[in-house]
Amino acid sequence: MIRITPGIALDEHEIEESFVRASGPGGQNVNKLATAVQLRFNVRASPSLPDDVRVRLERLAGSRLTRDGYLVIIAQRHRMQGRNREDALQRLIDLIRRAAIAPRVRRPTKPTKAARERRTPRFGLRTPPCLLASL
Numbered sequence: 001m002i003r004i005t006p007g008i009a010l011d012e013h014e015i016e017e018s019f020v021r022a023s024g025p026g027g028q029n030v031n032k033l034a035t036a037v038q039l040r041f042n043v044r045a046s047p048s049l050p051d052d053v054r055v056r057l058e059r060l061a062g063s064r065l066t067r068d069g070y071l072v073i074i075a076q077r078h079r080m081q082g083r084n085r086e087d088a089l090q091r092l093i094d095l096i097r098r099a100a101i102a103p104r105v106r107r108p109t110k111p112t113k114a115a116r117e118r119r120t121p122r123f124g125l126r127t128p129p130c131l132l133a134s135l
Contacts (some may be wrong), residue, residue, distance in 0.1 A: 002089070004096050010048050015092070016040040016061040017085065022076035036076035044069030049096075057099035071095075 001009045022036035043057055043065065045050065061071050073095075075088035111119075 001051060002093070004093055005100050008050070008053065008096065008100060010041075010046070010050060010096075014046055014048065017088070019081060022079075022084075033081070035079060035081045035084060036074060037081065037084040037088045039073040039075070039092060041071045041092060042069055042071075043071050052102065053096070053099050057096060060095060060099050092109070 001011060002015075003009050005097065016039070018038045018040070019034035020038055021034050025032045043054055043061070046054070049057065057071070058065055058069075064072055065071060071092070073088045073091050077087055078084050094131040
């Protein structure tokens with residue numbers, strides 16, 4: 001089990017990993033080894049996620065979420081497959097932790113009388129005579 005928060009833990013079987021060839025630096029190994037990791041997590045079918053976290057995770061995932069409800073994370077920052085696996089898993093955990101935080105509810109408030117007075121123009125005030133002389 002992968003512990004995300006005290007109330008959320010993912011089973012390792014819910015996460016699929018596949019390895020592909022990475023672009024970028026790698027020297028001679030770049031064309032021989034599959035060091036990039038493509039991590040897939042089915043957000044909609046996961047029994048580990050509460051409904052409110054699932055909805056926020058789908059919104060946070062954006063273009064990384066497929067039509068089928070899979071969250072796809074590609075990690076290819078490092079030249080080693082193991083480090084890319086750790087990076088992809090950590091990015092998934094961070095994304096779920098961000099989705100687990102419920103947004104604060106905004107309470108509508110009225111502006112104070114002083115704030116309203118500061119905002120509105122002061123009618124009835126005369127222009128001082130020293131400013132009129134310069135016109």
